Amino acid sequence: MDVSLALWALTIAGLIALIAVDFVIGRNPHDVSVKEAGIWTVVWVVLAGLFGLGLLVFAGGEPGGEFFAGYITEKSLSVDNLFVFVLIMSKFAVPSQYQQRVLLVGVLIALVLRAVFIAAGAAVIANFSWIFYLFGAFLIWTAWKLIQDARSGEEDEEFEENRLLKAVEKRVPSTDRYHGTRLFIRENGKRLMTPMLVVMLAIGTTDVLFALDSIPAIFGLTQDPYIVFTANAFALMGLRQLYFLIGGLLKKLVHLSYGLSIILGFIGVKLVLHALHESGVHVPEISIPVSLGVIVVVLAVTTVTSLIASKRQAAAEGEAADEERPATPVR
Template sequence: MEITGLTWAVTIAVIVGLVLFDYFFHVRKAHTPTLKEAAIWSSIYVGLALAFGLVFFAFGDTDHAIEYYAGFITEKALSVDNLFVFMIIMTSFAVPRLFQQKVLLFGITFALISRTIFILLGAAILEWWSDAFYIFGIFLLLLAGQQLKSEFSSAEEAGSEADNALVRFARKVLPVAEHYDGDKIVTRVDGKRLFTPMLLVMVAIGVTDLIFALDSIPAIFGLTQEPYIVFTANAFALLGLRQLYFLIDGLLDRLVYLGYGLAAILGFIGVKLMLHALHQNNLPFINDGEDVPVIEISTGFSLLVIIGILVITIAFSLLSPKGKALRALQNAEKFAHRYTLLPEDATTEQRQEAAEKMDFWTHRAQETEHRYLEELIEHKDQWSAIIRVAHETRLEDANRRGIPALMSQRIVTTDGPVLAPDTNGKDNEDSESRD
């Protein structure tokens, strides 16, 4: 497939059109997407991305097709990790959920622009100096190590993404209001023109996009050196990211070992880049400037390795004891919260059905190994409060209606780690007696 100026122009026009479509038909009117809406549009964008790769096959360009799919999957995986940080940033700034779509679309647009610049710079550097592959490879290996290190960081340290130097500088030099004014960036308070916290959120998102571009661009250049493939794989990985955020919100942190998988992918591509650099060596202090006879990892094999790492990482995250503990906690909190939202005129059957789901997941959480629960609850104390309040509400309802509520009685009086994380390590005797 010949990649001409017309090919670039049409592709860029399509990408810009999709971003504008997202803005005018989805984001312009503030709303929180339903799960169905997010699922449909996520499927559409993933479908478009996969269909685009078929264009290369249609022209008989198998090599570029495999490079595109390998790049797209890698960038999509890295983008999911980006979403987790975006979630931390918006939580740190308490962005109303109604306006999170606008923040995400800004982040995606800024990422498209910044990554396009990085792609052009990267392509120019590699064209001018092929031994830059050494630098890219070493950089990715360092990033893999940094990714592993971040897995041992606390949530507060991860949340520092929202408190970077540029944000602190903006707070000092700009008049910033204490509260949001819808999705506006500028507001008036007592006649004074002030910026809203929305500006700080966008600054934090923008800086984060730049940081993530530093690992995503070298990573994909390790899979293909064709700028067009690098650009399209990045663009299609970013498109639909807004819908994916709302689709897997709440599922993101269940992927407890995703960071390790991403570290493995970055490390693998880093090694691939180093081997490629050795194979085309020009540095005089390595093998007297001659090519080093090393194996080169094909893009097809790279695609299989990347898919394999992601499948293993996701499966292990969901099936591991820690992943199961997190799922039990999340569902216990979700169904407990739903019980508290039951209207006063809810029927006995509706209350019983909601209570059964709440009891089931609360009991599952109580049965989980305490060491995992204590680790997960360390930064999620609100779960305990929500679960306890829901069971107290159920106990009050039961007493008022004369209905037995033994599970809630035990839950409310327990001192276990799920519902009362400040127990100084004491085990829950009631929990043990139930098992």
């Protein structure tokens, strides 16, 4: 897809405008209701859908299909981020009314860092076609690791700060109390950093770890930097509202890791087949419609089975509690 500099500038300007609207909406700290989160989640999904339809109309079926496949993949992988976001909010004891501001700025930091990753990935792919073997192998290994972790029941119960956060906290004087949404305050003539800035950096920089598998995954669906960037942008920019909408449902998605592992493994195989094809080996390649279908079906099945399993587990725990409850003596 041939994207002009003017289209890039227009797209980035449009995204900045949407971010500005998001800032205006969330300028007053408040607890986000499920209704508010639901409305804005729908808005972001509709905007992504309209963008994808625009690609279908003006660029053709292939770019449009690649965008939708990439967007759905990135959106599903971003749900995994929410588990860590919950841990971060808990570790830093972020007051509920400030969490939306934290997520807004944190996701913005993540988007900028992902743009750097995407630019680097596009440059590498353009010059070294063998990188597809590496990307494919990495995704297959990640898929296997996800399955192993899911089967062993291992879950991250604590958030560990990365090196950047530790360096910032060590070198920059800080206070241990929140002061509204302020990032710095002055006390006794000294400029101090507040926990608000630290937790924003935690959200933004932690996303880099997730980008290590999500960026190769979307490059397995399309090598067009414009589609890769826009799919990531729309997936990330609706993440804040999704956090408040499904925060309570995250523990019920018990089979999510299995679904994500299947998707990552599938895209890994697709990348290896593409690399072999580029090397002159006659192997079948997986088309975008097939990729999109597999991704949608896997997510639908794992969501349904997760909810069924959670319901059965809750029922079993209820029965166990009833059995342990002492019987009321008969008088």
